[in-house]
Amino acid sequence: MKLLLDCSLLSIGGGIQVGLSIIENVANDPDFETVIVCSPQINAQLSDATRNKLYACHVVPNLPFYKKSKQGKYLSKLERKYRPDQVFVVFGPSYWRPKVNNLQGFALGKMLYPEVRKHYPSKVQRFKEEVFDLIKQKLFFRNVGNFVVETEVVKSRLVKNLGIDSDKIFVISNSYSPAFEQRLLERQSQVQPSDDKIVVFIPSSFYHHKNLLILPQALKELKSLSDRKIFFKFTIPEESNGWKLLKNSAQNLGVSEYFFTVGHVPNNVICDEYLSSQIVLCPSLVESSTAVFPESFIAKRPLIVSDRDFARDLCGDGALYFDPLNPIDIAQKINLVLEDGSLYQLLVNNASEVLKKNYLTPDEKWHAQKALLMKLSHK
Structure with missing residues (x-):
């Protein structure tokens, strides 16, 4: 099959990991002749060995919203040139309508949980996102043939909230990346948490719905509950506005010395950040799905995590839940895990079972994706 794989919209966060995993799989599968279109961020993490196995690779710049239609015309031109049997947009909405069957991933959780915006500090930001949502909805309805999502919760909300035909929505569970698994096998005996301090890892980009600005207050509350050295570790670029906002808030509350960031971490080494931490924290108000859950589970x-339907559905009894709008509850739950060794181990043990039940292995996920692509290409 000749496949046009569109990774042009993947420039930040977990989408990069998903895109890289798919590229590795199609590049090494003899049943595919693959043309990829990717962002500079994806291209920077592609190995030469993988790139050489592709039929063609086109790198496109990250463009502002108002220039995306021009980029869409470029992708349409590539489709005419290569005449693929199938187009797969890893995460949409695409800014072009392929002529052949197309599959698009959906990961715009805020579109399905618009109520989270009432907690935004800025009404202007809330209004801008609501307008963009309307535009993106129109793009999905106009440009998408079929959707692929990672949970039944997302599928049901797409049907209920946006009126998408359920027959056009396919569910393939999330997984950890092969690179994460390989790094874990290599490093788990070498990388361990420090004995003289507690590190709580928050792997996340800075968006309002990620709810990170509540964490300075949560850490202040945690300091009143425990005399341990507890640090919050982030993956936000130090020069970014998001990190400056977070750091300033922590400084105003007197906890900035306990906040630090490792910045952007390449997909193939982020496993080390899990292994060097005692706890993983996810305060997000909404997720379509996230690699943080299975990565935490496999890293033990x-x-x-936030007590929300998406988290309960994916984590079951493999996680401890808190009210994401209550910094006292966040602090109490962290302290509970630190103080109760049996709870700590119970969560790790339960997570191993949840991982088997709710998630696919990387190989299983690829076989499911391949089967779906083959099925759609023959329609």
Whole structure:
């Protein structure tokens, strides 16, 4: 099959990991002749060995929203040139309508949980996102043939909230990346948490719905509960506005010395950040799905997460839940895991079972994706 794989919209966060995993799989599968279109961020992490196995690779710049239609015309031109049997847009909405069957991933959780915006500090930001949502909805309805999502919760919300035909929505569970798994096998005996301090890892980009600005207050509350040295570790670029906002808030509350960031971490080494931490924290108000959950589970680090339907559905009894709008509750749950060794181990043990039940292995996920692509290309 000749496949046109569109990774042009993947420039930040977990989408990069998903895109890289798919590229590795199609590049090494003899049943595919693959043309990829990717962002500079994806291209920077592609190995020469993988790139050489592709039929063609086109790198496109990250463009502002108002220039995306021009980029869409470029992708349409590539489709006419290569005449693929199938187009797969890893995460949409695409800014072009392929002529052949197309599959698009959906990961715009805020479109399905618009109520989270009432917690935004800026009404202007809320209004801008609501307008963009309307535009993106129109693009999905106009340009998408079929959707692929990672949970039944997302599928049901797409049907209920946006009126998408359920027959056009396919569910393939999330997984950890092969690179994460390989790094874990290599490093788990070498990388361990420090004995003289507690590190809580928050792997996340800075968006309002990620709810990171509540964490300075949560850490202040945690300091009143425990005399341990507890640090919050982030993956936000140090020069970014998001990190400056977070750091300033922490400084105003007197906890900035306990906040630090490792910045952007390449997909193939982020496993080390899990292994060097005692706890993983996810305060997000909404997720379509996230690699943080299965990565925490396979790394055997207890996960503490927002009490929301998406988290309950994916984590079951493999995580401890908190009210994401209550910094006192966040602090209490972290302290509970630190103080109760049996709870710590119970969460790790339960997570191993949840991982088997709710998630696919990387190989299983690829076989499911391949089967779906083959099925759609023959329609």
